[in-house]
Amino acid sequence: MLTRDRPVLPGRAALLMVDVQNGTCNRGLASTRPELHAAATERVIPNLRRLLAAFRAARLEVIYTVIEALTADGRDRSLDHKLSGFFYAKGSWEAQVLDELAPQGDEIVLPKTSSSVFISTNIDYLLRNIGIEDVFVGGFLTDQCIDHTVKDGADRGYYMTCVHDACMAETEARQKAALDCFRGYCRMLDTKQVLALAAEGPPETTGVSAG
Numbered sequence: 001m002l003t004r005d006r007p008v009l010p011g012r013a014a015l016l017m018v019d020v021q022n023g024t025c026n027r028g029l030a031s032t033r034p035e036l037h038a039a040a041t042e043r044v045i046p047n048l049r050r051l052l053a054a055f056r057a058a059r060l061e062v063i064y065t066v067i068e069a070l071t072a073d074g075r076d077r078s079l080d081h082k083l084s085g086f087f088y089a090k091g092s093w094e095a096q097v098l099d100e101l102a103p104q105g106d107e108i109v110l111p112k113t114s115s116s117v118f119i120s121t122n123i124d125y126l127l128r129n130i131g132i133e134d135v136f137v138g139g140f141l142t143d144q145c146i147d148h149t150v151k152d153g154a155d156r157g158y159y160m161t162c163v164h165d166a167c168m169a170e171t172e173a174r175q176k177a178a179l180d181c182f183r184g185y186c187r188m189l190d191t192k193q194v195l196a197l198a199a200e201g202p203p204e205t206t207g208v209s210a211g
Contacts, residue, residue, distance in 0.1 A: 004187040006134060006159060008197045014061035014132045015051055018117070018139030018146050018167070020101045021066045023094030025140060039168040039175075040140070047166040047191040048101055048138050054198040056104065061130060064103055065121070065145070068095035068111035077113040078120065116148035124156055134159045136194060137186075138166030143178035150186050160186035163194055 025045070029037035055062050067088050070076045074087045081087065088094040095111070103109055114120035127135070135158050137146055146167050153160045162179070169175040179188065189197075 004159060004161075007200065007203050008058070008060065008134065009202050010059065011131050013055075013134040013136065014063055014127065014130070015055045016117075016135050016137045016139075016149070017048065017052075017062065017064045017097075017101065018137060018149060019065055019067055019141070020045075020048060020098050020139045021068075021088075021094065022096050022098060023067060023088050023092075025098060033170050035171045036141075036168055039172070044138070044140075044166055044168045045098070045100060047163070050191055051136070051138060051163065051166060051194060052101065054195050055136075058198045058201065060198065061132060062103070062107045063123070063126075064097055064107065064109040065112050065117045065123075065139075065149075066095050066097060066109060067113065067145075068092070069113055070111060080115075081113050114148075115145045116152045117145075118149065118152040118156060127158065132158070134161065136161045136163055138163045140168060142167045142169040143174050143181075144169075147178055147182050150182050154185040161194070162186045162188055163191055164188050165190045 025040045029040070052062060069087060069090050072089055074089060077087065090111075097103060097109065108126065110117060110121040110123055112120040117123050135153055137150055137160065139146060146162065150160045150162055162182070164179055169178055
């Protein structure tokens with residue numbers, strides 16, 4: 001029977017870190033977007049660090065997205081980003097992953113200029129090449145890039161899981177509204193539940209020897 005309550009399988013599960021970068025989370029937010037800043041520093045970033053440690057220890061895939069143009073002048077950006085005046089230049093400080101969550105080894109970092117990573121990157125191609133079936137999502141912002149990514153991933157045939165205490169919108173009210181909006185497209189788990197799944201590993205199988 002099909003179900004979202006699946007174990008974490010080696011080679012089949014990935015942690016997707018959405019836009020955990022200087023442009024979306026920095027000290028300046030403490031005055032301009034205090035709810036986001038407080039949630040990010042007190043809850044989201046610590047939980048993302050725990051998730052990273054668990055997935056790496058279990059040798060599971062970790063993939064990052066960052067909002068970043070492919071050009072210095074941003075001419076490749078989506079129409080929406082151009083209309084909104086939203087621009088992080090190629091190689092800019094704003095486009096870099098937060099130091100405390102930095103990629104390690106050959107972990108993949110995908111620059112994008114759309115809300116959904118499935119629209120402006122080749123992530124679908126990459127996930128299928130790697131063999132990923134389950135995608136665990138955390139990062140920023142819940143009601144924007146995470147919302148679109150979860151829905152698009154579900155429509156493309158992936159088992160999506162939102163780690164709801166490892167993501168955040170601009171306010172707690174928007175956070176709750178976003179989770180309520182897309183919960184039908186994914187499994188909702190908290191960090192503790194995901195850590196338990198990662199530690200548990202695949203289920204043991206028993207069989208009869210064909211000797």
